[in-house]
Amino acid sequence: MTLLAVESSVVLARELVRYALANWTIERAAIDDSVVVASEIVTNAVNAAFGREIRIRVAVQAGAVLFECWDPSPELPRVREAGPDDLGGRGLAIVAAYAKDTGVRPSATGVGKVVWALMP
Template identity: 60%
Template sequence: MNDQDMTIPAPPTPEIRLTVLAVPSSVVLARELVRYALTNWGFERNLIHDSMLVMSEIVSNAVTAAPGHHIRLRCTLQEEAPLLECWDPSPALPRSRNISGTAENGRGLMIITAFAEGAGTRPSATGEGKIVWALMPA
């Protein structure tokens, strides 16, 4: 056997998943999931903070869309950038709303798009519900 015959598999992409109930207290768990993952993967403090904020907005939308149901959180890397995802069983897509300057909520999508390199939704592989995702800067 020579060196050309040897192949070294690529290291697996780091990933953390968590299933929680769509209740307001799960937003805290989502933030901590992101903090844990990105700290262990060596990201800088500002990106970790921004990613925690984005994930909390994504999960807050899922709590609104599917209260009391299970939702699945995922934090992984895509081309060395954090990818944050949340699946919920509701087919309703998040949408921007016109809000007043004094409104207490309704700014989630604006926050996500302000901090993320890209964001969107896609249908789940099973066809049930949707995945809301945000790709953070590398």
């Protein structure tokens, strides 16, 4: 699904993931974890490409949930050390804590990148 990179798209992405996985009869705990991961990845995409288009994809591969998010920014996500009072900087650590595997790859079109997470 293509979304506009604005804050409200994070909420929409969470609901789209929840809806898709519920319809695919994924168990509730896996849905909840996938929604957290999607939220963090889409938040990063919104920050990287604010006001432009982003794309999300959710699929089930070999029984595992795969979430992908494309954004047009060439800037790669980076892990930051967040202080106790910082409002941001924990997203990739949260994704790594929930996901079985995660990564980033160049877009097939050569524009931007795809950040992905494979859930356990």
